Amino acid sequence: MALTFPFLSLIVLFTRVFFSSWSLASFLGAAIAWRLFIPAEAAFSALLAKKSEPPLPHPRLSYTALVILTVLFAIFPTGGQLTHQTGSGAFRIPSASMCPTICKGERIVADRKAYNNKPPQRGDIVLTTHQLFGELLIKRVIGVPGDLVAPGPENTILVNGSPLPIPQICGTNLRVRDENGNGPSFQPIKIPEGSYFMVGDNLGNSLDSRFPEFGLVPLDQIRGKPLFLYWSPKLSRFGCPIR
Secondary structure, eight states, X not given: OTTXXXXXXXXXXXXXXXXXXXXXXXXXXXXXXXXHHHHHHHHHHHXXXXXXXXXXXXXXXXXXXXXXXXXXXHHSOOTHHHXXXXXXXXXXXXXXXXXXXXXXXXXXEEETTXXXXXXXXXXXEEEEOOTTOSSOEEEEEEEOTTOEEEEOGGGXXXXXXXXXXXXXXXXXXXXXXXTTSOOOOOOOEEOOTTEEEEEOSSGGGOOSTTSTXXXXXXXXXXXXXXXXXXXXXSGGGTTOBOO
């Protein structure tokens, strides 16, 4: 069992197994099955044994094996170290500001290194920090540097003169306006370099860049990109990609 840890660690470190719902489920299923097989096989062998096994004829060999295993455990990361090095992270959603894309109580896997070498694009859903909050937020980028964002008719939002696109999330249409018609009024704004205009997909229940106290989000406050739902009260949303 100990010898499998470095091998599994290598798979995680050099692949993107954590960044796909199907590959993550397959990997975890295989790892759990292997862990269960090892003690089960040992118990079965012990049950069939008719006499106790003799002691190892070369105890020095077992000492060498212990040293090797200790070194392997020290070199190869496991658990939280793996997720830190790969940039993956799991988060529970505390609010309904992004529903129906990501709803309260659902859990997601995110790539925390997604924007280390590239800026977010218009339409991306991102993890971000804000001085008003002590935890990570999830918002959708609708305005990138150079864009003109303005309020539209019937409380819609226009980006460069066009309404926001309407993606489908697990078969559910994204709401692009506040259904109650009581969203905040904001002035048209040209997005400066290094800043982003963000909103929650649930426009009627989201504190975002439409409000002066939230404002634009600078690039250095963006912390990653949600990838998929790994748990939801609705079984049909398990593994749903976030886009």
